[in-house]
Amino acid sequence: MDYKKALSQPIFKIIGQTADDLNLETYVIGGYVRDYLLKRGTPKDIDVVAVGSGIELATKLSSDLPGKPKVSIFKNFGTAMVKYGDIELEFVGARKESYHRDSRKPVVEDGTLEEDQKRRDFTINALAISLNQRNYGALLDPFKGLKDLENKLIRTPLDPNITYSDDPLRMMRAIRFATQLDFRIETESLKAITQNKDRIKIISKERIVEELHKIILSKVPSKGFSLLHKTGLLEIILPELTALQGIEEIEGQRHKDNFWHTLEVVDNIAEETDDLWLRWAALLHDIGKAPTKRFHKKIGWTFHGHEFVGSKMVYKLFKRLRMPLNDKMKLVQKLVMMSSRPIILAEEHVTDSAVRRLVFDAGDRVDDLMTLCEADITTKNPKKQRKYRNNFKLIREKIKEVEERDRIRNFQPPVSGEEIMETFNLKPSKEIGIIKDAIKEAILEGVIPNEYEAAKEYMIEKGKSMGLHLEN
Template identity: 35%
Template sequence: MIINLPHKVDFIINKLYENGFEAFAVGGCVRDSILNKMPGDWDMTTSALPENIISIFDKTIPTGMKHGTITVIIDKESFEVTTYRIDGDYKDNRRPDQVEFVTSIKEDLSRRDFTINAMAYNHKEGLLDFFNGKEDLQNRVIKCVGDANIRFKEDALRMLRAIRFSTQLEFSIEEETFKAIANNSHLIKAISQERIREELTKILLSEKPSYAFINLEKSGILKHILPEIQKMVGFDQRNPHHDKDIFMHTLSVVDNTPKDKSLRLAALFHDIAKPVTFSVDNKGIGHFYGHDKTGTEITEKVLKRLTFDNKTIDIVSRLVKDHMVMFNKPKDITIKKLINRVGKENMPLLFALQRADIKSSAPPFSFTPIEYVEQKVNIILEHKEPISLKDLNITGEDLIRELNLKPGKIIGEILNKLLEKVLKDPSLNHYDKLIILAKKEAS
């Protein structure tokens, strides 16, 4: 078969051959090309040693000299080129203690995780596929290269990657490979939270994340990386508004939201506190009073543990906190306060979360309350009505100067009282009117 290599990739490969070395495009780029997908990047492997690569190309960066990886810069574009290698002993289920450079491409490919990632290609040799990766692509199956137990003991993250690849590609996981994941699931505890976060994010942005989370639970990995989610599994809500346990309801919500990182995370965590806030009334009906507030606290802790950035944590927490806000034609002031809490830029995410939540509950479904609030929000924002302190046509400095006040708590108190009045009546948001109102509040 012929793979259309980018010109710069072909140039690097040919340059290495001209200098007496082998070189191939390798791994994910070959896999994606066979699947007629656009590769995200093009990695290459070569028989050339790192110092050879550096001497052959004009501009290079010793990205991972110890492991044989050199970044080659061609017209300001970066390409990773790695020397054929085999890995030494893995003592921490995360990385090899050392690597050994080899001269055989087959040896190099034999150390890789899955057969579909263990193929190499160049125009001179064609496709090198020693482990039947192309056949596994055709059969839509994820299978380890060699002994799956050894592969997962080498790097425990490979278990999470197997589940992620099966979800992204909509492939099954070969039976022996899945058994090995289940047998070694506890090893995932050795993996850093940063690496786990990256895999979870890719899973959440796939077409159907529920497929991954079901496999994470079946394999035993879920309880190690997200014990808070594990508590949802099989939890009967005992409520007429729900026809699924908390776990399956949550997965349905995730699947039914658009592919946005913060939104998908909010969908995953929106009911995180239900198991710890569960109560049953005298009619046997289940309730989860305060699960939105408690859920916000748990969500923040989990996202911090997974080392998500502060902006993401802030957005997700806001969505979880207000996901239960279902109004029956609320007043404008109530809606403005909602916009202020959630953030106007996050309102579409909140509505998407609420729609998915309703759609994933027991029928019949009614989106009327959401549609009403959504329409009101659009009108408020189109008219640029004031909704927060920064929208007031007066500042704390103005109050200090005009009212001869000293900086302190009283300034914030007056501004908040002014905002409350402006939320009810936007026509009051003029400097002169606000000064008159402020004087009354300060007297």
């Protein structure tokens, strides 16, 4: 079949002409072809393979293109990159690879196109379309990748045990593609991932996290986490999550399976936001439940302080996975720490002071916190679900109303420490902090409005009650 339509962008004709000038057999391969055939839009990253030197092809192409764009050459990898407008072209020479057991860095030799296709991770990524004039637009598919696309199947070109053992990151990629594309992993391939799961330990944490991010950002993240769990990879990568699995029963009292509940919460939040860190907060919101689980005869199962314990665990987890220990991590910690606050409010009568405290503590992230808590509703009881949703709606309305009236978000005290010192002729001391806290509490409790005059009057009263004298 003719796949010239896939090559409608003018750049392909130019690459083909340059390749013919150099007498190089040349193909567009991999993700561009796969996504074109799946009608997933037009990717801006294009991989080009030449049977010969990819670097030579990139260098000549650069001189043939208008504006002569810069060529970035990576000699160690035998690749070159050319940025042309908003397109990123990566060139590589066809090669065959062999691996040592303790490394995913291959020994590379020049090879044929088929040898290059064999080294690809999956059949759907081994599809190639010719750019040479003699067979322009011809699809080369030696491993039936086209059929696998039709059958929505992730399969390796070679024995999956060899593919995954050679480069264990491919196990994560298989699960990531299955999640993103809503494909099934071939049975033998899934078995091979389970058998080779311990090989993931030779992969850098950064590369693993890159794949985890893509799974978390997919439409239905639970599909990927279920596969990670089923293959045993999740226990190696995120043992804090797998520790949540299981239902224990003592004296007829059971608790829910917090692992599967967590995956439901992640799917729920994925319907509401593409924010990666908010999705991470959903994934980790209950991790403190495994270490805090206790059974008490009178009250049954408890998870006291799991939010606090969970927020501490977030730091250790981020550090272990070499994730950023910056404001992103602090946001996840904050949301985990506060994850039960709106739920407790939703179970009780919602008071203005409780809402003010929620807004004060959550600051700019109060809307994110509400989104997380709404995603946390996984009860299958329609009456309970309706009750929670209505209560959360009421809390959101109260937040808006309190915020408009009291301006608590990112609260700054109406009276400064300097003014307290001047009023009572004080030097830096604990009394200043006591007065500032008293003013803050009075505003949060609704005793006084969040206004300067009211706060100043309250400051004077509080100071007098502490035995302080006004400066004349």
